Amino acid sequence: MAELFRILSVEDDEGLFQLLQVTLRPLPVALSHAKTGAEALALIPHLKPHLLILDITLPDMRGWQVLDQMTMDGDTLRGVIVLTGRTETTHRVIARLQEVTAYVTKPFKPAELRRMVREILGETAVNSGKT
Numbered sequence: 001m002a003e004l005f006r007i008l009s010v011e012d013d014e015g016l017f018q019l020l021q022v023t024l025r026p027l028p029v030a031l032s033h034a035k036t037g038a039e040a041l042a043l044i045p046h047l048k049p050h051l052l053i054l055d056i057t058l059p060d061m062r063g064w065q066v067l068d069q070m071t072m073d074g075d076t077l078r079g080v081i082v083l084t085g086r087t088e089t090t091h092r093v094i095a096r097l098q099e100v101t102a103y104v105t106k107p108f109k110p111a112e113l114r115r116m117v118r119e120i121l122g123e124t125a126v127n128s129g130k131t
Helices: 014-024 037-047 063-069 089-097 110-121
Strands: 005-010 029-034 051-054 079-084 102-105
Touching (some): 005 014, 005 037, 014 029, 029 037, 037 063, 051 063, 051 110, 063 079, 079 089, 079 110, 089 102
Parallel strands (some): 005 029, 051 079, 079 102
């Protein structure tokens, strides 16, 4: 049986989170959801996600602040995908400075996001959920 990867989506748009659920369903992942930065910061140390899918514009703070403030025990985090409607160059520069793995703008292509997730999570995820 394939390893089950933990992903935390930090997204205030419920419809977009539902699209993420459908998009990632073929992969061996457990997808959790935080609607605010504060909720994400409370979940991260306990959930210990392998991947963070992070919106920049949250109701209570910027996604960049989540990255600055998050703490994790161990090294389970394999990557961060910023999934945002923000297209300004300054946000892409901040993403590089924050060592974000991928910067994806909304609307996104589900197959491309699924491919990115597979690549970030590694061989086990690549060989699972071929669609």
